[in-house]
Amino acid sequence: MSSSAIEPLSTVSGHEHIIPLRLLATLGVGLPRTAKILDFGCGAGATVNALRALGYVNACGYDVVQGRHNSGVDQEHIKVGTVLNLRLPYDDNTFDLVISDQVFEHVQDQVRVFEELHRITAPGGYGLHLIPSRYRPLEGHILVPFGGAFQHRWLYKLWAVLGIRTRHQKDLSANEAADSNAYFAIEATRYVPTSCYRVIWTKLGFEYRFAEQEFFDGHGRSSMRRIGRLGKVAPWLYRTFRTRVVYLRKPV
Template identity: 35%
Template sequence: MLVGMDENDLHFLTLRREIIKAFGYDLKPDNVILDFGCGAGRTVQDLRDFGYQGFGCDIEFKEEEGTDTKSLRDSNTIRPIKWEPYELPFDDATFDVIFSDQVFEHVQNYPEAIAELERVLKPDGCCLHVFPSRYKPIESHVFVPFASIIRSYGWLYFWALTGIRNEFQGGLSAKETAKKNHHYLHNYTTYFTKNKLFQHFKEYFQEVVFCENLFLKYSKKGRFKNMLFKSVPFFSAAYRTFSTRVIFTRGPLKS
């Protein structure tokens, strides 16, 4: 294992590499890779530690222990996304591969964002996006059951009364918590149906594939999960519906 990279980082990088390999893409050291929505830049740093030409972009950058975000910014390795008009800070046809992880549930401007991914992807490149399903039983940010679908203040207030808080809400009253959750969900999250997701991506890419099965296959304990899901197909369908969406795209239409 490389210095500075923990087991989870290594696993997730390997997982993504195996998924796109199943579609005929074998990552090479000279590949230029974008982490869309890179946060502190940790994945970009990992990519570079592995010898890839990794870059990242985001609306704003987080600080994270173990990641030298300032150096990544100063070297122009991670760059801020231009908001008005929305534009990724890279030239046309720059990237061989574009990854995103837990990003598309925050995207408020799907057409503009996907159009920009299409623009900066090379004609023979591919994208892989991993993000929570609309039907995930516990919403990942506010921890309220089915809050990706049921966003009313009353619903959020009810669960706040039961004591549910995320890591930033300790000490807040139920009313304050519900108000913050209502604002966050309505302004910073987007959860589309599978059909709507397909429609959005298909406007800009020739091929759009939901590949949760590959995500499961190459994930930790993937062999066990595969055996379980083959024995009880319902579990596989339930996982794809209620847990994670994984979308592979290639063939930018404007190339």
């Protein structure tokens, strides 16, 4: 990206409502409106739609299932693949920015996927990824306390007996709900420790840092900005028990 083409994100009206742009602004990184941006795991494409509405004409998305609620999203800019084909349909060194939000907990072969993201990121390009922690006090998909860290049927059965159910499990017995959650945990989630991510990114050649402090500093809610002023403990707690906010760069 040519530095002369970079526009400070603080001047882009509406950017504060899109987490990746807000984070980049706090990190002091600007992007030209012509930057090629990929939302990996874009779902229905709401973020792609928002980026394009802000003038990022080369924003696009990728997911392995069709968006459940298209809600006016231009599907021309979203590619759909399968979990069986992990080679992404993009040329080498294509994207200036790759983003994801609450996606990697569903990716089974994360080493392979990060290899692909490294391949398609342009030299000097960036990655911003929000990756849920395995130690979240409440696993948000099955609503079981610490159900991501301790993936045991007996734990799921205990909470099912106590009446904990997702909205799809209201009519299931405790055993059926426990079986359903155990299947989901194995089939649809993959919580990777932070230490493993450090090894993956280093081996691939990404420069990386955790950007939870910048996430707090540039947050749209004043309460979150106040939490960020508590010192080093706030980013550590957020990273450990909520979400890893990861800033990657592919060296030139």
